[in-house]
Amino acid sequence: xxxxxxxxxxxxxxxxxxxxxxxxxxxxxxxxxxxxxxxxxxxxxxxxxxxxxxxxxxxxxxxxxxxxxxxxxxxxxxxxxxxxxxxxxxxxxxxxxxxxxxxxxxxxxxxxxxxxxxxxxxxxxxxxxxxxxxxxxxxxxxxxxxxxxxxxxxxxxxxxxxxxxxxxxxxxxxxxxxxxxxxxxxxxxxxxxxxxxxxxxxxxxxxxxxxxxxxxxxxxxxxxxxxxxxxxxxxxxxxxxxxxxxxxxxxxxxxxxxxxxxxxxxxxxxxxxxxxxxxxxxxxxxxxxxxxxxxxxxxxxxxxxxxxxxxxx
Amino acid sequence: xxxxxxxxxxxxxxxxxxxxxxxxxxxxxxxxxxxxxxxxxxxxxxxxxxxxxxxxxxxxxxxxxxxxxxxxxxxxxxxxxxxxxxxxxxxxxxxxxxxxxxxxxxxxxxxxxxxxxxxxxxxxxxxxxxxxxxxxxxxxxxxxxxxxxxxxxxxxxxxxxxxxxxxxxxxxxxxxxxxxxxxxxxxxxxxxxxxxxxxxxxxxxxxxxxxxxxxxxxxxxxxxxxxxxxxxxxxxxxxxxxxxxxxxxxxxxxxxxxxxxxxxxxxxxxxxxxxxxxxxxxxxxxxxxxxxxxxxxxxxxxxxxxxxxxxxx
Numbered sequence: 001x002x003x004x005x006x007x008x009x010x011x012x013x014x015x016x017x018x019x020x021x022x023x024x025x026x027x028x029x030x031x032x033x034x035x036x037x038x039x040x041x042x043x044x045x046x047x048x049x050x051x052x053x054x055x056x057x058x059x060x061x062x063x064x065x066x067x068x069x070x071x072x073x074x075x076x077x078x079x080x081x082x083x084x085x086x087x088x089x090x091x092x093x094x095x096x097x098x099x100x101x102x103x104x105x106x107x108x109x110x111x112x113x114x115x116x117x118x119x120x121x122x123x124x125x126x127x128x129x130x131x132x133x134x135x136x137x138x139x140x141x142x143x144x145x146x147x148x149x150x151x152x153x154x155x156x157x158x159x160x161x162x163x164x165x166x167x168x169x170x171x172x173x174x175x176x177x178x179x180x181x182x183x184x185x186x187x188x189x190x191x192x193x194x195x196x197x198x199x200x201x202x203x204x205x206x207x208x209x210x211x212x213x214x215x216x217x218x219x220x221x222x223x224x225x226x227x228x229x230x231x232x233x234x235x236x237x238x239x240x241x242x243x244x245x246x247x248x249x250x251x252x253x254x255x256x257x258x259x260x261x262x263x264x265x266x267x268x269x270x271x272x273x274x275x276x277x278x279x280x281x282x283x284x285x286x287x288x289x290x291x292x293x294x295x296x297x298x299x300x301x302x303x304x305x306x307x308x309x310x311x312x313x
Numbered sequence: 314x315x316x317x318x319x320x321x322x323x324x325x326x327x328x329x330x331x332x333x334x335x336x337x338x339x340x341x342x343x344x345x346x347x348x349x350x351x352x353x354x355x356x357x358x359x360x361x362x363x364x365x366x367x368x369x370x371x372x373x374x375x376x377x378x379x380x381x382x383x384x385x386x387x388x389x390x391x392x393x394x395x396x397x398x399x400x401x402x403x404x405x406x407x408x409x410x411x412x413x414x415x416x417x418x419x420x421x422x423x424x425x426x427x428x429x430x431x432x433x434x435x436x437x438x439x440x441x442x443x444x445x446x447x448x449x450x451x452x453x454x455x456x457x458x459x460x461x462x463x464x465x466x467x468x469x470x471x472x473x474x475x476x477x478x479x480x481x482x483x484x485x486x487x488x489x490x491x492x493x494x495x496x497x498x499x500x501x502x503x504x505x506x507x508x509x510x511x512x513x514x515x516x517x518x519x520x521x522x523x524x525x526x527x528x529x530x531x532x533x534x535x536x537x538x539x540x541x542x543x544x545x546x547x548x549x550x551x552x553x554x555x556x557x558x559x560x561x562x563x564x565x566x567x568x569x570x571x572x573x574x575x576x577x578x579x580x581x582x583x584x585x586x587x588x589x590x591x592x593x594x595x596x597x598x599x600x601x602x603x604x605x606x607x608x609x610x611x612x613x614x615x616x617x618x619x620x621x622x623x624x625x626x
Contacts, residue, residue, distance in 0.1 A: 083505055084503070088496040089502055098495060102617075103419055117430055120436060121429075141510075182411060183401040189405045197509070
């Protein structure tokens, strides 16, 4: 299984930390110290998870041919439309008839959940060229005045073409992928929530989310490396879910890897949910050298987690 | 792949057609003539997709052991919480650590999308005992005063244990399963929509949904039968998505099958979204005889569709 091409989209409006200083009295230094976030993007009034989907699909079409896509898997927890999901919107945009189309909603881990769904379709020989889209419109469900988590969130989207067979030099080979859920833990279902009819995003147990993220991302990373017959010495970059720069640094510390190997976009984008790692992979696509390996590891609300090892060909 | 056991839950409050007569002037006869719906259930104020999930999981535990479940796939388009999805809630209830947990949101076709995701995990040898939950809280997003579609919707949930190996006499063997999307059609992304931040459910192109449902469900049913080496003569029952009794009868007519072979619960439950077929399978579980085959076929918003053939062992 290969990642052939990736695209991303970011809304143009930048929201600075000063916005939250004015609103809630949180200083920019305090926000940066606690989260690493300097600014984040906010979708325009006429933008949403579906319009951002169309945008990343068009941008991906500029990089590769999508006319023979035979599976679409979308992911979001901030849906514009839960019936006409972003995967349906992508199918409508591409105009490809009768292929399987499914959207997943598994919080911030959904990029890897979506790719694992693709892996299943490939194993069944029900598809061989999959379009995966991750799109988050956090600001549609966020309360800026929430002093606990209002300043964390940003909007953005990414799309990738995943193929069963290698398409070209430069494709990333997916060496291994696992996902899991830790909702069995005491605060797994209350740490961070997003209730459309009850005020949107809230994070009453941020510390518990923090602790579990710092445990599960290194653990999943080591598990998937072991399954691939690799060690930490074989890892060139780690791309963790972009929730908090302190969590990312904690993950690197636990793994004993230097910060130069950390890929991070939270400083400029905030927490873009399940889109964060997809956006980062697209932003950094050109820096990766043949043979380099990246561990992408995620953790999110509902306490879903996952890890994937990819290698540049 | 086998369906070993199914459970369902229906809220206790019954909403009669007279409620809509008082509200919108629609007579009960008119509603019944147009949709077949006589009444529907409405979740209590403290109920939602996640509480109904816990309820169907407990009811399924009364029928079979869920302690070794190694995959949970949830489905809904009327989520209580898009971060702590109903699949996470089920994991929390069961207390099983670190298994893959994913929720799908592909409108009314999601039961079959969820089972196809399970099929993929089984093919990958990443799971062998999957809990699938479908739960819809339509009344949380419905506008009763909408004279076009306000009277259609009901609440309910179902859960099933799907296993890679046959567990016991009476299991249903899944002979074949396909899903697809028809969002490429002109009104595929506008026929019926559910926008949490823009008024909830709406159905501006009900006639187009009707026409496509009547085309895609028979077409998918015939395709999956052919792939299984079966014909319509091998079919004992058809269980279509419970959207409208006129659609169900139209599907039977197109297939040339008598109405005695139609399984239907829309009369008493309304359109319970992706939960409808799961609830019906649970309600009717005891009527099926060894060797009998059921075609379950679905069509929903975003114009997703699917068909599955199962045989009682």
